[in-house]
Amino acid sequence: MLYPDTVEAEILVHKPWFVATMFAIVLLIFMALNMSGTSFAELMRPVIGEPSTSGLYGRFAIGFAIAVIFTLNVVLIGFAPLRLQIGIVWLELLLLFIAFFETFHLSLPFIREKLPFLISQGVVTTLYVSAISIVIASVIAVAGAVAKLSSNGFAYAIASFYTSFFRGLPLLMQVYLIYLGLPQLGFVINAVPAGILALSLCYGAYMTEIFRSGIQSIDRGQWEASRSMGFGFALTMRRIILPQALPVIIPPTGNQFISMLKDSSLVSVIGVWELMFLARTLGQKTFQHMEMLISAAMIYWMLSICLELIQSRIERHYARSKVR
């Protein structure tokens, strides 16, 4: 959260103009949408009669009912304390989401049947590939950042060429180039190592830039103090600069980790049996694509949430030395 002011702010969702505007907008949207064919219209049958013939009055009544429910909901949530507000809104959005999936009429038994394999093969491979890639990418990033900041012409040139190249090509193309290109040079490479290599190199390039800017954000005085005490470069970097750069580096790096987790799906194109690959193939035989895609989507999301939680824990840990 931002640093909140001590003066109590007025609650936006309780201001009459806001409530009125919200009500009007919702009403108009749902009138325009023409909900007369939906199950909500069926519920309204006692008021509007046969939905399909209720015309403008029917549309208005449905829109009005939805707008009342919506507005009331928002106004009521406005009374709750902050944490409860957040919880309720999350829950409601989640319910809407589930209702949306409900409309696909997914076959739950099919999902239940395939889920164990989806997890034991797909999730494990996805995690394996991204975890290794993340570690390698972090190592590349530290080295790359130091090289980009060094006064050695070779180091700088190689590092800047590297970041420019791997940030400049689509990841999908890098996956193909490595998998199909390296064998041309005589290095036959399996799909999994090829995928890991592509992901590491690509994310290493992005993270190099993150690490570089993090390192540069540290005050020169820290270098001077370290030098004045006789710390060498490596010691200063490892014990003084990097630990202070980490709080700056972690939020964008967390982003990179989450995005890497999902971009690992790109290695499915070279036949790695990770989550995305299985999601596309398992449902193919019986044309139950949606079941597997949605299951995989949910799994990706849950994995990302785990990473988000880890990230916020680490951020809290580093916030310690900042508070007075």
Next chain:
Amino acid sequence: MSAEAIIEAKAVSKWYGQFHALKDINLTVHKGERIVICGPSGSGKSTLIRCFNRLEAHQEGDIVVNGVALHGKMENVAAVRSNVGMVFQHFNLFPHMTVLMNCMAGPMWVKGVSAAEARKTALQFLERVRIPEQANKFPVQLSGGQQQRVAIARSLCMKPDVMLFDEPTSALDPEMVSEVLETMTGLARDGMTMVCVTHEMGFARAVADRVIFMDAGQIVEEATPDEFFSRPRHDRTKLFLSQILKH
């Protein structure tokens, strides 16, 4: 004073690009001597003392510290630097470490002292700057004056032969200046060799063996505090003193 020289600067010149920041500086600091450097802003005071531990490089002349000549190809930089303590205007404590760790880091990492011993030394020097009770806090939790005293203790833990101070009190609120000056006076009394850039003329008068006045990259005047304050020889010194003693 005929004691051995700790810092010897001979005909030192330094440029920042085209700008001639130090011009033909000659200065010898003897063991146990307390030297105060003053002068108008931009006169090169910081530049000069930062050359003494080679945070800055000089281009001409020689600087010899503890018998080691400072130059670009020097291999034992760390050894020299760990014998020269430096206290900065903005403290430059390590914010991610506790006060105690700030003081233990140097001896442990540079001199290979054991943690237990580094801890003992650190507590001893924190005691000396009179803040042992803050040992487990982080620097941001301390006042400016306390932070500067930690910075002094941190340098002392390295058991340096000479201490360099670059305007150690000029970033402090007035009521905190005296606690830092007292600490420095105590150090001087214990015989520490000190080179202080400061505008605290009271401190200079009380503690310094020699006052050096710099202007435009040159040493203009060099005298005992008595002479310096009562009989300044140069017009620029007189002007500077009249400005600084006005309030």
